[in-house]
Amino acid sequence: MKSVNESLAKAKKILEEGGVIGLPTETVYGLAARIDIPGAIEKIFTTKERPFFDPLIVHVSSIEMAKKVTAYWGPASQALGEAFWPGPLTMILPKDPSINGMITSGLESVGIRMPNHPIALELIQDVGVPLAAPSANKFGRTSPTSATHVRVEFKNENVFVLDGGECPIGIESTVLLIRHRPGKVELSILRRGHVLKSDIAHILEEKGFTFEFIEQVDKRESPGHMKHHYMPPVPFFVVTDPNRSVESILQEVNEKITQLPDEIESIKIIKPEQGIHSAEVLKLSKDPVLATRQFYGKLRDVAAKGKDSIIFYREPHQVGERWESLFDRLNKAASLIL
Known part of the structure; x- marks a missing residue:
């Protein structure tokens, strides 16, 4: 070494x-x-x-x-x-x-x-x-x-x-x-x-x-100013209602994702031809500093698990300046915000 x-x-x-x-x-x-x-x-x-x-x-x-x-x-x-x-x-x-x-x-x-x-x-x-x-x-x-x-x-x-x-x-x-x-x-x-x-x-x-x-x-x-950035290799969705079922999310996603353009500001949008049938939920710490530290690494880990997509549920406690910095990345990484 x-x-x-x-x-x-x-x-x-x-x-x-x-x-x-x-x-x-x-x-x-x-x-x-x-x-x-x-x-x-x-x-x-x-x-x-x-x-x-x-x-x-x-x-x-x-x-x-x-x-x-x-x-x-x-x-x-x-x-x-x-x-x-x-x-x-x-x-x-x-x-x-x-x-x-x-x-x-x-x-x-x-x-x-x-x-x-x-x-x-x-x-x-x-x-x-x-x-x-x-x-x-x-x-x-x-x-x-x-x-x-x-x-x-x-x-x-x-x-x-x-x-x-x-x-x-x-x-x-x-x-x-x-x-x-x-x-x-x-x-x-x-x-x-x-x-x-x-x-x-x-x-x-x-x-x-x-x-x-x-x-x-x-x-x-500024670098990273585009609407989409930081995207994982499978579609990623930020869901604003923490009580929604995965089934209802996937139903809405399959209706909407085909309507997205193939590319936005030179960034390719991933749209599986066979539709999206499964999802892994991304979970982060309740502490915004720890959640921010975890985000990119966990996004990569979850994407590697083999599911068709990733879902992140936005929680009521995730407010304030520290969370805003993280959601700047979360929202840009998302194919859709539901």
């Missing part, structure tokens, strides 16, 4: 040669490449089968490194970076002209984050260059929270994976668009995550900023 140092050395060499690697973080595993090698950035998209309209997040190992990626860092970014980095907050800021347009999907903004994982931080520091790293799964499919998930996902591509254990958070980072305006800061949460809107507001209030959250913005600047 390789030591961590040997694995880091191998990962660094692959990155220097323009390859991609599986990178552990506290959120989910990423498929990482150096931002200064155009062919490596392109390899992320081709390996993931990801369309070029979906931007990548740049991962750094320090605030000083982050400042080189953006054209304007700003006092609010500094305050939030000091409060939440390393951690699951991605800040969308004006991009430095040196940033390859493939990373930002042609946009003038770039997503930056400092992951809270010792292996990721050490690798980025050793490489000396930020790494672009979307989640290490095929486009639109369930995100990986273990090294095994990544190896299974890319078994044909033979991707080298740094094993950093299970991801303790289990869903992707919060994505926050920051606009420094004269006299105030405008903020938009483009993707919910472990860092909550209330957490961000608390820090900015504490530091004396005048700020406003803007709800209606174009979410193209």
